Amino acid sequence: MNKPLRRIAMFCGILVLALLVRTNYIQYVRADELNANEHNRRVQIERYAHERGNIIVDGESVTGSVETTDGDFKYKRVWKNGPMWAPVTGYSSQAFDSSQLESIEDGILTGNSDQLFFDRTLSMFTSEKKTGGNIVTTLNGAAQRAAFKGLGAKKGAVAAIDPQTGAILALASTPSYDPSVFAGNSMKDSDARQKLLSDKDKPMLNRALRETYPPGSTFKVVTAAAALENGLYTDIDEETDSPLPWRLPLSTNLLQNEGDIPCENASLREALRWSCNTVFGKMSDDLGNEKMIEQADKFGFNEEVFTPVRADASIYPKDNRPQNAMAGIGQASNRTTPLQMAMVASAIANDGKLMQPYMVSQRQAPNLDVIYTHEKEEIGRPLSGENAQKLQEMMETVVADGTGTNAQIDGVTVGGKTGTAQHGLNNSEKPYAWFISYAKTDSGSPVAVAVVVEDGDANRDDISGGGLAAPIAKSVMKAVLDGK
């Protein structure tokens, strides 16, 4: 009986060997893959096992971490003044993932980024507690506060940029939300998030980056830039060839102006000052769809912008003649984000140079060593310096003595353009009030800003860019200037 016994012994040996091979396979060969599996809760546990790094504005953090006692996640994210900063920081929730800066810079904030490899290795030997790195933003606290306060209970958004560097100074969106309410992992957090998601005012929508609006009359500066760049007109004080009334091409409709304003053959300066629809509509038609698209593209239209938070692409589409004419006054199928209009204003203020907008100036390791610094980057020249200065003159006239007088700041040169964008079927809904502007000092322009206010509480007839949006732009510019 010993021969079969020896064979059984071998059989048992093979069973054990199979187990040994299998354990090597899953614990050595497949370990990384299993550890990276999306369902592996250990990833989340590890992620919240130590304090998350902070997002810094003006040298102070606008975020923090608190220790929690319930559940297996040790730390929870909190935000200081969450609703005001939410459009910048995004959220980071134990149960609902993260968004915007909290998501994009997650590697640094959790301390897991490869950029922090040496730092991590070092702290392994010094047995320091693991923490995340910090993200230093370009935002200007005073400007953000002014923007958030200015919007107040109204629905809308503000984007402010430093034209010379592209640094984003303010990014506000209202109504907003406090990401702290659903940062945890409990039923309460889940309910709070569900409430935000089902709110018809969409508080979690980042209107400054992710909502596109009809730009209304603010788009006339782009049309004017196209006219100057293409040599349609060269002198801003020369009469244009603009009949009044002007009939839309291929149509029997007459294009109207808002009120009885002197638009017949008005010069560029006068046309922008009074916001003449007829002049700019015809100008867009004279230039044609292709040239208009070309100019819009130079300002950054038709492409997503990464700040590094993604902003939706603003659109200036291929279109037929009447639509193209209407798009020239910002009332057709062209749509834009507030950030994009701030970029337009900043390129004009910066003598034609468009800088890459950005909001992360530095990444810091947990020991505060700087591991990344943003270098300002020119991404294009939508218009020549000469033409930019001409446009500046025109925009400054608007503020000094036109529709944008509400944005005047004592002792400072301000250029701007108002806009009142009709929308809805047959313009049935309350229009959007727009204002884009920049302030200028002896050393160039420190701030360009775009403001949009959706259906303000005012009567329909009172809604205008100059009335609703310009004061907000003014307070943001003033906050930046006062800080200089």
Place this chain on the structure above:
Amino acid sequence: MSVVTNTTTIGAIDAPSRRNTELALVAFAVLISVFAYANVGLALNGELPAGMLGYGLGLALLGGVAHLAVRRFAPYADPLLLPLATLLNGLGLALIWRLDQSERFQALKTFAPAASKQLMFSAVGVALLVIVLIALKDHRILQRYTYISMLVALFLLILPMFFPAVNGAKIWIKIPGVGTIQPGEFAKIIIAVFFAGYLMVKRDALALASRRFMGLYLPRGRDLGPILMVWAFSILILVFETDLGSSLLFFGMFVVMLYVATERTSWIVFGLLMSAAGAVGVATFEPHVQDRVTAWLDPFAGWGKEAASEQMAKSLMAFGSGGTLGTGLGQGHSDLIGFAANSDFILATVGEELGLAGMMAILLVYGLIVERGVRTALAARDPFGKLLAIGLSGSFAIQVFVVAGGVMGLIPLTGMTMPFMAAGGSSVIANWALIGILIRISDTARRPAPAPAPSPDAEMTQVVRP
């Protein structure tokens, strides 16, 4: 006692008893387990756990008592079996205690700390081992109970059918005041006794009085019939109780013992064919089995949809996160697997917290127990002892393979417990009894044969009388 006059080749030489080796190894096993406790306590709370001394002393007492019993009643027994079982039992206790500390477990409605109970069951198990050693002076006595064993085994297997199913399997019986018992664990040993007794008697008939059929030698129905019936009956019961692991185990044990008894390779072929047919047959009508098979084929596909699949995926992730060296005791998250983490899936905790290194060590310890069992079978001088030893150690090996292979995703999960390590009274008690029987057989096998009685006739021829 040092006379080399034995008829068998193994164990013929005057074997040293090796009792002191066994004592040292038992002490070592207890020490490792105590270190495991200390490790868990330090990792979880930063201090030595309060229960460490209690569990350490308890385990030392169990090992010590078992050792003394072996020293007294089975002095020539294999010196490795007891220390290896003590080590697994001790480590299992530490792991169960570690899982008791899990906050996730404590949040479960069904949570009840299992470590202290497990220590108690281990004590019962060791007591049973001592009883086996005292009461069973010679394993051949069991031969007398061949047919009674058959009846007892079938009774034990049928019993759970009258009790409600727990987690989809009807393998428990509930005795008020005592708790739940898994009779299958005990039936495993008892049916081995029946197989061994029956096969020993019938092995010549089975091996030789056979007809050739399609190239295979098939024995006569009257020889094979009874054993085939008992076996088929037990498999059927287990299938109806959806205890797949045990049916696989019984089948494997049956084929192994039949092969050893008859020395005919055709049994292996025959057995494999039958098991394949059986597996396909069961899988086609049993949804429980189909779930397990789909979960095995792609554990992550059924995430969020199917409990079996999710459990399997969680187990794999636990093994993966352990990596080569493991997270260290108390620092993993194997409790994410849920309620079965301390029973069926206890090996996942080993994998996660002790890593690949720990897994290999544990698997080798199991391998060593099997190896010592097979060696005992080889050394045994009587066919009954051989068959019983190979039956028990073969079933032990199959059980380890089925459980470990199941939780590691090598084969479909069938739901059995890792001998000695998993929380569960029946399993620990039955396995201690199994070790007790193996120790008894090995004692008989290694005991030096008594010196032949001096033959008066021989003496007569040697002495030249004046």
